[in-house]
Amino acid sequence: MKLDTSGFETSMPVIGFGSNSEMLDGVSSVPSFDLPRTTDFDGFQKKSVEMVKPAKGTTTLAFIFKEGVMVAADSRASMGGYISSQSVKKIIEINPYMLGTMAGGAADCQFWHRNLGIKCRLHELANKRRISVSGASKLLANMLYSYRGMGLSVGTMIAGWDETGPGLYYVDNEGGRLKGDRFSVGSGSPYAYGVLDSGYKFDMSIEEASELARRSIYHATFRDGASGGVASVYHVGPQGWTKLSGDDVGELHYHYYPVAPATAEHVMEEAA
Amino acid sequence: MQIFEYNGSAVVAMVGKNCFAIASDRRLGVQLQTIATDFQRISKIHDHLFIGLSGLATDVQTLYQRLVFRHKLYQLREERDMKPETFASLVSAILYEKRFGPYLCQPVIAGLGDDNKPFICTMDSIGAKELAKDFVVSGTASESLYGACEAMFKPDMEAEELFETISQALLSSVDRDCLSGWGGHVYVVTPDEIKEKILKGRMD
Numbered sequence: 001m002k003l004d005t006s007g008f009e010t011s012m013p014v015i016g017f018g019s020n021s022e023m024l025d026g027v028s029s030v031p032s033f034d035l036p037r038t039t040d041f042d043g044f045q046k047k048s049v050e051m052v053k054p055a056k057g058t059t060t061l062a063f064i065f066k067e068g069v070m071v072a073a074d075s076r077a078s079m080g081g082y083i084s085s086q087s088v089k090k091i092i093e094i095n096p097y098m099l100g101t102m103a104g105g106a107a108d109c110q111f112w113h114r115n116l117g118i119k120c121r122l123h124e125l126a127n128k129r130r131i132s133v134s135g136a137s138k139l140l141a142n143m144l145y146s147y148r149g150m151g152l153s154v155g156t157m158i159a160g161w162d163e164t165g166p167g168l169y170y171v172d173n174e175g176g177r178l179k180g181d182r183f184s185v186g187s188g189s190p191y192a193y194g195v196l197d198s199g200y201k202f203d204m205s206i207e208e209a210s211e212l213a214r215r216s217i218y219h220a221t222f223r224d225g226a227s228g229g230v231a232s233v234y235h236v237g238p239q240g241w242t243k244l245s246g247d248d249v250g251e252l253h254y255h256y257y258p259v260a261p262a263t264a265e266h267v268m269e270e271a272a
Numbered sequence: 273m274q275i276f277e278y279n280g281s282a283v284v285a286m287v288g289k290n291c292f293a294i295a296s297d298r299r300l301g302v303q304l305q306t307i308a309t310d311f312q313r314i315s316k317i318h319d320h321l322f323i324g325l326s327g328l329a330t331d332v333q334t335l336y337q338r339l340v341f342r343h344k345l346y347q348l349r350e351e352r353d354m355k356p357e358t359f360a361s362l363v364s365a366i367l368y369e370k371r372f373g374p375y376l377c378q379p380v381i382a383g384l385g386d387d388n389k390p391f392i393c394t395m396d397s398i399g400a401k402e403l404a405k406d407f408v409v410s411g412t413a414s415e416s417l418y419g420a421c422e423a424m425f426k427p428d429m430e431a432e433e434l435f436e437t438i439s440q441a442l443l444s445s446v447d448r449d450c451l452s453g454w455g456g457h458v459y460v461v462t463p464d465e466i467k468e469k470i471l472k473g474r475m476d
Contacts, residue, residue: 057304076476081277081412083448187304221476225280225304225450228476250474259472
C-alpha cells in the first residue's frame with residue numbers, strides 16, 4: 001500500500017539557489033537572496049563576517065547617578081596579540097552635551113558617531129531645539145540596523161543630558177538598543193562590572209563616582225590583556241560634558257597597590 | 273588564537289663579558305584573561321646553567337621537571353655538572369623524541385661553559401638549535417624583542433650594564449604585547465654569583 005503523501009506537498013513553489021523566478025515577480029511572498037555557491041554555506045558566511053569584524057578588545061563603561069552620567073574607557077587598540085596603540089580616544093564627543101563610547105571597529109565607531117553628530121545638528125537646526133538622548137540613540141540604532149549582517153562592529157553607549165535629565169543607551173551593530181542605568185562594553189567588561197556593581201550607589205558625589213569609574217577601568221586593564229593604556233573619565237552634567245581625568249593605568253597600579261619595600265630576612269650580625 | 277599564544281610568554285637571554293643574563297615576563301593567562309602575575313618561566317639547572325621556557329604553560333612545567341630529572345641522573349653518573357653545550361643537545365633530543373606530538377614550548381638555554389665563556393641558544397618546539405653570539409628571544413613578544421635587542425645590544429657588557437639593557441629590552445617589548453608582561457624576572461649570572469631581580473613593569 002502506498003502512503004498518501006499529498007499532505008506534504010505545499011502549494012508554494014520552491015525557489016532554487018541563485019535562480020530568479022519570473023513567476024514570483026510582483027507576487028513574492030518569500031524574499032529571495034542570491035546565495036554563494038559553496039559546499040559549506042554556514043562556514044563561508046561565518047568566515048566572511050569574521051574577516052571584516054575585529055574583536056571588541058576594550059573596556060568602556062557608563063553609569064547614571066545622582067549628579068548625571070559618568071563615562072569611562074581605556075585607550076588600548078589591539079590587533080590579535082599585538083598592541084597597535086596605547087593612546088586611542090575611545091570616548092567620542094558627539095556634541096557638547098552628548099558622548100559616545102567606542103568598542104569594536106575603530107573606523108566604524110568614529111564614522112558613525114560623526115554621522116550621528118551631523119544628524120543631531122541638523123535636527124537642532126530644523127526643530128530649534130536639541131535632540132533628546134533617546135532620539136539620538138534611536139537614529140544610530142536604525143542606521144546600524146540597515147547594515148545588519150554586513151560585518152560592522154560597533155558596541156557603543158550614548159550618554160547625555162536632555163530635558164528629561166540624564167540618559168544612557170547601549171546600541172550595537174546588530175541594531176539592538178537598550179535603555180539602562182549601568183553598562184559596560186568590551187572584552188574587559190566582566191571585570192569592570194564586578195567592581196562597578198559592588199561599588200555602585202545612586203547617591204554618590206562626583207568625586208566618588210569618578211573614583212569608582214577609574215577603579216573599574218583599572219581592574220579591567222589588569223585582568224584583560226586587550227585593555228590598557230590610559231583610563232579616561234568624563235562626566236555629563238546639566239551644562240554638558242567635562243573630562244575629569246586621564247590616568248595611566250601603569251602608574252595607577254602602584255598608586256592603588258604600592259610595592260612594599262622588601263624586608264631583609266637574614267640580618268648579618270656582628271659576632272659577639 | 274593559536275596554541276602557542278594560549279598562555280602568553282616572553283623570554284630573552286643576552287651575552288656579556290664573562291657573564292650572561294636571562295629574563296622573562298611573569299604573566300600566566302588563559303587567552304586574554306590574566307590568571308597569575310608570578311609565573312616562573314626561568315629555572316636553574318645548576319649554578320651556571322639556566323633554562324627559560326616559553327609557550328604552553330603545562331608543557332613548560334612538565335619539560336622542566338623532565339630536564340631536572342635527566343640532569344640529576346647525569347650528575348650521579350658523571351659526578352659533575354653538565355656543560356651548557358651538552359645540555360642543549362639533551363634538550364634538542366628530548367624535544368625531537370616527541371616529533372609527532374611535540375611539547376608546545378620554545379626553550380632558551382643560557383650558561384657559562386669552559387673558562388667561563390657564556391653560551392646561549394634557543395630552539396623551536398621540535399628541537400632545532402639556534403646558537404647565537406649576542407642574544408636569543410622566544411615567546412609571543414618575540415618580534416618586538418628581536419627589534420629591541422638589536423637596537424640596544426652592545427658586545428662585552430659588564431654585569432650591571434647587561435642587567436639594564438636586558439631589562440629595558442624586555443619591558444619595552446612586552447608593552448607592545450597583550451599576552452605577556454605584568455612584571456619581569458631577570459637573572460644575571462657571573463662566575464662568582466647569581467643575581468635575581470624582579471622588575472616593576474606596567475600591569476596592563
